[in-house]
Amino acid sequence: MLKKILLLAGVSGMLMASDGASLFDAKCSMCHVTSRPSDMSTLVAPPIMGVMNHVKMNYPNKADAVKFIVDYVQEPSKSKAVCMPQKIQRFGLMPSQKGAVTPQELETIASWMYDNFPPKGFRGRGMGGGMGQGRGF
Ligand code: HEC
Known part of the structure; x- marks a missing residue:
């Protein structure tokens, strides 16, 4: 936390922008x-x-996963979604973040997400009810 504050305080946007x-x-x-x-x-x-x-689960390969995320964040759609249909029902479709984040930033974010999540030892718990099974394709 302290490290992060120092980083925010002391370092230029360049470095920030390269940090997923x-x-x-x-x-x-x-x-x-x-x-x-x-x-x-x-x-x-x-x-x-x-x-x-x-x-x-859907894109085990990093390059494919990153590509999917970069695309989805800009153009979310039900047919592309890999999460459980119940999630979209509960939260609604993700609003497009086009304009809020550049494709380059998205690549960095997606790569960081791929490398860090789910964390080691993660076991899906069926969040929000019955979400462990089947995606209904
Ligand atoms: C305004 C709220 C909001 C913001 C900001 C947001 N998301 Fe989402 N996101 C959602 C919701 C709601 C869902 C679940 C529904 C869905 O999948 O469309 C979701 C789903 C997703 C999914 C899963 C897509 C799937 O297969 O269903 C990914 C990947 C994702 N978000 C990445 C991101 C990234 C990366 C960012 C930052 C650049 C981001 N989101 C910012 C609301 C948000």
Whole structure:
């Protein structure tokens, strides 16, 4: 935490922009939490470890996963979504972040997400009811 504050205070935007964690914080974390919340009912979007769990199930290869995320964030659609249909039902489709984040920033964010989530030892818990099975394709 202290390290992060020092970073924010002392370092130019250049470095910030190359850091997936900071970019995620700035562009995505208002909706996607990065740790398992104690109260699921306050969420406005699926936590990122659950998202990445599903992304990796569908796109195990990093290049494919990054490509998917970069595209989805700019043009979300039900037919592309890899998360459980119930998630879209509960949270609604993700609003396009086009304009809020550049494709280059998205590549950095997506790569960081792929490398860090789900964290080691993660076991899908079926968040929000019956979400462990079948995607209904
Ligand atoms: C305004 C809130 C909001 C913001 C900001 C947001 N998201 Fe989302 N995101 C959602 C919601 C809601 C869903 C679940 C519905 C869906 O999948 O479309 C979602 C789903 C996703 C998914 C899963 C897509 C799937 O297959 O269903 C990915 C990947 C994702 N977000 C990445 C990101 C990234 C990366 C950022 C930051 C650049 C971001 N989101 C910013 C609300 C948000």
